Amino acid sequence: MIEIYTASDMGEIAFVKSLLQSASMEYVVFDEHTSGLFGGFADCRIMLLDDNDYEAAYDLLFDAGLEPSEAEYRS
Numbered sequence: 606m607i608e609i610y611t612a613s614d615m616g617e618i619a620f621v622k623s624l625l626q627s628a629s630m631e632y633v634v635f636d637e638h639t640s641g642l643f644g645g646f647a648d649c650r651i652m653l654l655d656d657n658d659y660e661a662a663y664d665l666l667f668d669a670g671l672e673p674s675e676a677e678y679r680s
Contacts, residue, residue, distance in 0.1 A: 607656050609659065610666060611649060611651050611652070620671075622652075630655075630661070631654065631655060632653060633653045634650050634651070634653075635650065635652070636651060
């Protein structure tokens, strides 16, 4: 799995989720419920998806006006 997006705004996360779901891409939101445990202290969510979906997801988010995370190992 590879990081595609990081945000602290739940609205942004919901928007990215809807974009990925509409493209039938499976993803995981890491730390989605952590802020509830720590009273808002850990307020960053990291979205991960399959390496094979990275390029399509990157283009999808970029075209929607978002700034997707750059993959570190891509050439």
